[in-house]
Amino acid sequence: MSSPIVPPLDTELATRVLVGFLRQEAERAGFGRFVLGLSGGIDSAVSAMLAARAFGPENLIALAMPWRGSHPDSLAHARLVAEAGGFPLEVVDLTAAADGLLGVLPEPDAHRTGNVLARLRMVTLFDRSLADRALVVGTSNKTEVLLGYSTMYGDAASALNPLGDLYKCQVRDLARHLDVPSIVVDKAPSADLWEGQTDEGELGFTYDEADAVLHRLVELRERPEDAAAAGLDEDLVRRIHRRVVRFQFKRSGPIVGKLSQRTVGWEFRYPRDWGT
Amino acid sequence: MASVNAALAQFAPRLADVEANLALHVEWTQRAADDGAELVVFPELSVTGYLLMEAVPEVAFALDSPEMERLREISKTAAIVVGFAEEAPGGRFFNSAALLDGGELLHVHRKVFLPTHGFFDETRHFAPGERIRAVDTRFGRVGLLVCRDFWHLGPAYVLAAQDVDLMCVLSASPGRGVEGGGSGEDRGRFDSAASVSLLGDVYARSFGCHVLHTNRVGVEDGVTFVGASEAFGPDGDLLVRAPDLDEHLAVVEVDTGARRAARLRMPFLSEERPHLILRELRRVLADRSAARY
Numbered sequence: 001m002s003s004p005i006v007p008p009l010d011t012e013l014a015t016r017v018l019v020g021f022l023r024q025e026a027e028r029a030g031f032g033r034f035v036l037g038l039s040g041g042i043d044s045a046v047s048a049m050l051a052a053r054a055f056g057p058e059n060l061i062a063l064a065m066p067w068r069g070s071h072p073d074s075l076a077h078a079r080l081v082a083e084a085g086g087f088p089l090e091v092v093d094l095t096a097a098a099d100g101l102l103g104v105l106p107e108p109d110a111h112r113t114g115n116v117l118a119r120l121r122m123v124t125l126f127d128r129s130l131a132d133r134a135l136v137v138g139t140s141n142k143t144e145v146l147l148g149y150s151t152m153y154g155d156a157a158s159a160l161n162p163l164g165d166l167y168k169c170q171v172r173d174l175a176r177h178l179d180v181p182s183i184v185v186d187k188a189p190s191a192d193l194w195e196g197q198t199d200e201g202e203l204g205f206t207y208d209e210a211d212a213v214l215h216r217l218v219e220l221r222e223r224p225e226d227a228a229a230a231g232l233d234e235d236l237v238r239r240i241h242r243r244v245v246r247f248q249f250k251r252s253g254p255i256v257g258k259l260s261q262r263t264v265g266w267e268f269r270y271p272r273d274w275g276t
Numbered sequence: 277m278a279s280v281n282a283a284l285a286q287f288a289p290r291l292a293d294v295e296a297n298l299a300l301h302v303e304w305t306q307r308a309a310d311d312g313a314e315l316v317v318f319p320e321l322s323v324t325g326y327l328l329m330e331a332v333p334e335v336a337f338a339l340d341s342p343e344m345e346r347l348r349e350i351s352k353t354a355a356i357v358v359g360f361a362e363e364a365p366g367g368r369f370f371n372s373a374a375l376l377d378g379g380e381l382l383h384v385h386r387k388v389f390l391p392t393h394g395f396f397d398e399t400r401h402f403a404p405g406e407r408i409r410a411v412d413t414r415f416g417r418v419g420l421l422v423c424r425d426f427w428h429l430g431p432a433y434v435l436a437a438q439d440v441d442l443m444c445v446l447s448a449s450p451g452r453g454v455e456g457g458g459s460g461e462d463r464g465r466f467d468s469a470a471s472v473s474l475l476g477d478v479y480a481r482s483f484g485c486h487v488l489h490t491n492r493v494g495v496e497d498g499v500t501f502v503g504a505s506e507a508f509g510p511d512g513d514l515l516v517r518a519p520d521l522d523e524h525l526a527v528v529e530v531d532t533g534a535r536r537a538a539r540l541r542m543p544f545l546s547e548e549r550p551h552l553i554l555r556e557l558r559r560v561l562a563d564r565s566a567a568r569y
Contacts, residue, residue, distance in 0.1 A: 016520075017521070269329045273327070
């Protein structure tokens with residue numbers, strides 16, 4: 001299945017690499033099981049299919065974490081994905097936890113409510129990580145990582161992220177290759193925080209538009225003016241470029257005020273897989 | 277000089293765990309010897325792992341160290357070509373390859389081209405080698421190259437000018453480019469792996485030598501190493517290609533007679549004029565340094 005937005009992905013090779021990545025990185029850390037949040041959307045569906053191949057569906061703990069504001073379709077679609085992947089789905093209702101926390105926060109709006117939910121899901125996943133000796137698999141694709149369209153320490157948090165080097169349109173190609181149910185592949189992407197919310201409505205452009213621009217800026221290393229000269233909408237290119245720059249902080253950990261000769265992150269730089 | 281069976285040990289070293297890797301070298305060398313190999317080529321930094329960063333000084337060892345003694349011992353089972361982080365006098369560290377045979381250290385090549393761009397950060401941790409020398413062995417004249425050395429035309433040419441019979445290339449090449457742009461037999465391969473195949477073909481063909489290229493597999497910090505280790509005969513024929521991504525021991529015959537025949541058919545080496553090339557290079561470099569900017 002080819003994508004017209006960026007050069008088509010070799011889905012078979014990508015699957016082999018990403019399944020091998022998940023398996024080998026987990027094994028070297030001493031894990032043989034994964035846990036992830038299954039939202040009913042395409043990204044978590046693809047992550048789940050890959051994780052299920054790494055150690056078998058019986059070693060994947062998939063959690064649906066709805067709350068009272070969630071659209072019922074989300075849970076229904078998560079069930080379809082779990083069925084297609086052959087792994088069980090556990091439902092952890094976050095309504096009581098979310099309402100408890102939101103009730104003591106000063107007048108949370110929709111945006112902050114979304115962040116609270118994303119972080120409660122992260123808390124739930126990392127709790128199960130320890131309880132079940134399972135590594136948390138991430139679901140953030142390259143498009144949203146570059147656009148900063150995620151909650152820090154929320155949905156952006158994971159131990160291993162198989163999607164982080166795939167643009168949204170490539171995730172769609174991979175989803176079809178991995179037999180993700182078509183209703184999940186084809187529906188409008190949404191964080192499902194309020195009725196009728198869609199990612200593209202919030203961002204103000206489509207993922208296909210974003211991918212076309214990001215591919216030129218990031219992969220081809222074109223300057224914004226080059227991308228505009230190549231026929232892309234100049235205002236769109238500028239808006240996307242601004243987002244990429246502005247949200248750089250979401251792609252890094254906390255920065256440290258340097259004092260010593262050997263500061264963690266500067267002179268003290270080791271691979272995460274050190275000694276494994 | 278006799279024909280020899282050589283093995284490409286396409287394995288996944290443990291990152292910054294020299295002890296575990298020495299044990300793996302014992303195991304893979306024994307397996308290769310059991311399969312009839314007298315020479316085993318391991319990948320780049322096979323004794324230490326690749327993505328060492330600041331751990332280089334913690335895992336590096338000297339040519340007269342106990343670790344090298346262990347490698348000498350292993351080379352009594354079969355000749356080995358291994359990759360390691362070398363600690364040299366003066367506080368310098370090199371990304372080195374060593375050829376050992378019969379308990380002796382015969383040759384060390386220190387990587388001359390250290391990639392430092394994109395994913396690669398080698399000049400931060402290693403000093404560049406200054407020599408490209410061949411060594412005479414019971415298998416013929418052998419030259420060693422480490423990964424990026426092979427992508428530049430110069431080192432292979434300098435080895436060819438020394439009439440090498442066998443080029444051993446040690447790599448830790450991360451897979452880059454999974455966009456399905458390849459056509460024909462390159463479909464389903466990383467773009468980077470297809471490029472390396474072309475180079476092996478060209479060097480073997482142009483220099484009438486055998487090329488043994490071992491690339492590692494495994495994952496370090498999310499980076500997947502490709503494998504697809506290859507051997508080329510002196511006609512540029514692909515003698516063997518190990519699978520992508522999986523560990524594999526490939527054994528191949530390095531046939532002396534095939535080299536003689538290939539060089540008779542296509543006498544590129546005897547036509548070669550290194551003095552002319554050197555003279556012209558000197559002139560070009562003199563012109564270049566005479567330029568004001």
